[in-house]
Amino acid sequence: MYAGSVRLGVSLWPQGATWQELRSASVRADALGYDSVWSYDHFTALGADPTLPVFDGWTAIAAIAAITSTSRLGILVTAVTHRNPGVLAKMAATLDHLSGGRAILGLGAAWHVDEHRAYGIPFPPTGQRLALLEESCAVIRSLYEDDVTNFEGKHCTMHDAVLWPKPIQTRLPILIGGGGERKTLRIVALHADLWNAFGTPEMVTHKLSVLREHCTAVGRDPATIGVTLNAGVIVRDSAAAVQARLEEIGEVAGFPDYAASNQPYGTPELVAQRLAEYGRVGVSELIAVMPAPYDDESIERLATEVRPRIDQLLSA
Numbered sequence: 001m002y003a004g005s006v007r008l009g010v011s012l013w014p015q016g017a018t019w020q021e022l023r024s025a026s027v028r029a030d031a032l033g034y035d036s037v038w039s040y041d042h043f044t045a046l047g048a049d050p051t052l053p054v055f056d057g058w059t060a061i062a063a064i065a066a067i068t069s070t071s072r073l074g075i076l077v078t079a080v081t082h083r084n085p086g087v088l089a090k091m092a093a094t095l096d097h098l099s100g101g102r103a104i105l106g107l108g109a110a111w112h113v114d115e116h117r118a119y120g121i122p123f124p125p126t127g128q129r130l131a132l133l134e135e136s137c138a139v140i141r142s143l144y145e146d147d148v149t150n151f152e153g154k155h156c157t158m159h160d161a162v163l164w165p166k167p168i169q170t171r172l173p174i175l176i177g178g179g180g181e182r183k184t185l186r187i188v189a190l191h192a193d194l195w196n197a198f199g200t201p202e203m204v205t206h207k208l209s210v211l212r213e214h215c216t217a218v219g220r221d222p223a224t225i226g227v228t229l230n231a232g233v234i235v236r237d238s239a240a241a242v243q244a245r246l247e248e249i250g251e252v253a254g255f256p257d258y259a260a261s262n263q264p265y266g267t268p269e270l271v272a273q274r275l276a277e278y279g280r281v282g283v284s285e286l287i288a289v290m291p292a293p294y295d296d297e298s299i300e301r302l303a304t305e306v307r308p309r310i311d312q313l314l315s316a
Helices: 019-031 057-067 085-098 113-119 126-145 184-191 201-218 239-254 268-281 296-315
Strands: 007-012 036-039 072-075 103-108 149-152 157-161 174-177 194-197 226-232 285-290
Touching (some): 007 019, 019 036, 019 296, 036 057, 036 285, 103 126, 126 149, 126 174, 201 226, 201 268, 226 268, 285 296
Parallel strands (some): 007 285, 036 072, 103 174, 194 226, 226 285
Antiparallel strands (some): 149 157
């Protein structure tokens, strides 16, 4: 299922870091040839410490657009509960212009109920959030492709809405994150250019089989949907050094991007072998999750040592 060189991204969580640290890591990833650099859309830190500083992901990624030149840029992922879809479409189109056509619009149905409660943002039941996600996709695509958008849904309404300037890209990609098999993957089949996954290769294989079924049902060629994958990655030459990094990031090591993956931790050869497993099952872009303090060693070695070896393994 693999064709061509593996694409490589890095997700730099904007929590627990200074702007100078986030800036430096973003510029370095771009210089190293990472295909994408990502932020997240949260207002409070992921974890138990509510005082941990957090930058706004959208503001940060716009600033990163001005200091990078080649990496695609996006948010993993934007909660559709946070903003009106028309406002969000305008933000992503603006990012596309700031970056010279490098924006990706990542969307999700939201999950962080405590964050919503803290900021006074409504957090509807799952079914309503998924319906909002589906309607938002339709509204945003219409704003990008049509001169005028009118939409009357249960959750979104547009009356003679216009969006100018249009994105630079002929089709600004919409990425959808989430693995719900009955509804989320159907929305992916209907609307997404990219699907963002996490988990073991076996989990991804199963989800992809479900996604293909939805594609068949809606008349979509599954080959037109790229598959990105979040995974915690640690490149070190010893088990002790890996353990030290796990201790450095603390409770984040228990998050799904780490705990639910095939744990690509260790030497460049071991990490390459484990990441290549994802390429074999259909993942088109591997996104290394990097909470602060940013792992400069892994960022460097993933690009310079691991990536070439993944290409060798997948072309063999």
